[in-house]
Amino acid sequence: MIIKMGLGMRISARVIAVGMVLAALAVEALAASDVRSVRLWRAPDNTRLVFDLSGPVKHSVFTLTSPNRIVVDITGAKSMTGFDGLALANTPITGVRSAQRGPEELRVVIDLSAPVTPKSFTLAPNQQYGDRLVVDLFDQGADTQPSLPDTTVASAPPVPVTPTQAPTKLVPVPNGKRDIVIAIDAGHGGEDPGALSPVKGQYEKHVTLAIAKELQRQINAEKGFRGELVRTGDYFIPLRKRTEIARKKGADLFVSIHADAAPRAAAFGASVYALSDRGATSETARWLADSENQSDLIGGAGNVSLDDKDRMLAGVLLDLSMTASLSSSLNVGNKVLTNMGRITPLHKRRVEQAGFMVLKSPDIPSILVETGFISNPNEARKLASASHQQALARSITSGAKQFFQQNPPPGTYVAWLRDTGKIAQGPRDHVVSSGESLALIAQRYQVSLAALRSANNLKSDVIKVGQTLQVPATALAAQP
CATH class of the missing domain: 1.20.5 (Single alpha-helices involved in coiled-coils or other helix-helix interfaces)
Structure with a gap:
């Protein structure tokens, strides 16, 4: 015992x-976790603070009034950086201070000039950053999106870009007809730099914004068209919110601008993507979908899942699935790709598609344009060139304009021009999508089955998904 x-x-x-x-x-x-640096971005309706950490921490956030301030208690951290370098202009923050409450708890106090609504979350390390604590301060009653200066802290300088202040449209559209609105989404931004270039200091987020602003300038120069930027500066926007912004702006087309990357530096060429409701059309499409989808995880919205097998996929093409009209997307994508092929090599000579679950009924045709491989040193240098940015924007403008001249939305100035015979109603292309029959397509375009068969040399009414049909020039405009 x-x-x-x-x-x-x-x-x-x-x-x-x-x-x-x-x-x-x-x-x-x-x-052992230290606060190594603090970065700040100002977005139209919120201010984001990112605390870069040497390891994981726990935290809590609460608000105080008289005066307004936010208190962030970080358990398991100590400060090793100051806050004096933060660019606080155009933000509700008047100052940031900290104090060590104990060996294991750091208190950060954010002084405010106005009340805000805080949201916070931590992020695990990724290929660009270590552990992070993100604190978003949302403005109260912010409904507009003013153009704001870049307030990036501790970030690489942007790539030299074309002067990009898009002109205000001065000439009103006659007869009370509205403009066709094209929403231009510059991929990535803020905390999410996108793909990294072998060219020092070049990030995808800066290249895409430069091209987007040039595209807006060119679209606004076209009578009857208006370009609207989804992102106007270097700040993060969750992927789902990007299409919400486009919808609020009344977009008739959503164009997302990106610069591709691949494990092989030799990969080159531009691509255009549209949504597919069936499997990916190539391994490139699968790789792109997976890599682009990480931006929402970087931004903290990592709870989106596609199905039981791929719970981490939540990205640009998934977001497009909520808004894309597939047939129109393929149509406009083909026109953009054709025009891009005249000024730059193409990675694939057809519109690529990636398969994602459709989450909503589509209402806005949407395409994703990969302007080139930023991971390729030669293409990276071209993407930083103002002349190449202008040429890329011109090819997208031309493709979109050709599409809308053939398929103008009712009530627009371009539709009025077509209906009054001021622009030709030449033959149009229609890309067959899932569930469509030849009879339904003929009915949509108000053309006889016989005319549709004759224009396409069809011996029967059998058609295939992805097949491009030519709609005869005598057809009326499609009604959405």
Whole structure:
């Protein structure tokens, strides 16, 4: 009995000792995290603070009034950086200060000039950053999106870009007809730099914004068209919110601008993507979907899932699935791709598609334009060139204009021009999507089945998904 008790006591003592060591290690690991730097971005309706950490932490956030301030308590951290370098202009923040409340708790106080609504979350390390604590301060009652200066802190300088202040449309559209609105989404931004270039200081987020602003300038120069930027500066917008912004602006077309990347530096060429409700059409499409989808995870919206097998996919093409009219998307995508092929090499000579679950009924034709491979040194230098940015924007403008001249939305100035015979109603292309029949297509375009068969040399009414049909020039405009 004595031996057994002694042995049991020795085992218990060892267990307790091991437990104490593990507990001590856990405390030490938690206390070892340092705040290495703080970055700030101003968006139209919120301000984002990102605390770069040496390891994981726990935190809590609460608000105080008289005066307004936000308090962030970070457990397991100590500050090793100052806040004096933060660019606080055009933000509700008047100052940021910190104090060590104990060896394991740092308190950060954010002084405010106006009330805000805070939201916070932590992010695990990725290929660009280590552990991070993100604090978003949302303005109260912010409904507009003013053009704001870049307030990036501790970020690489942007690529030299074309002067990009898009002109205000000065000439009103006659007869009370509205403009065709094209929403231009510059991929990535803020905390999410996108793909990295071998050219020093070049990030995808800067290249896409430069091309987007040039595209807006060119579209606004076309009578009857108006370009609207989804992102006007270097700040992060969750992917789902991008199409919400486009919808609020009354967009007739959503164009997302990106610069591709691949494991092989030799990969080159531009691509155009549209949504597919069936499998991806190439391994490139699958790779793109997976890599682009990480931006929402970087921004903290990592709870989106497509199905039981691919829970981490939540990206640009998924977002397009909520808004894309597939047939029109393929149509306009083909026209954009054809025009791009005249000024730059193409990675694929057809519109690529990636398969995602459709989450909503589509209402806006949407395409994703990969302007080139930023991972390729030669293409990276071209993408930084103002002349190449202008040429890329011109090819997208031309493709969109050709599409809408053939398929103008009712009530627009371009539709009025077509209906009054001021522009030709030449033959149009229609890309067959899932569920369509030849009879339904003929009915949509108000043309006879015989005319549709004749224009396409069809011996029967059998058509295939993805097949391009030519709609005869005598057809009326399609009604959406």
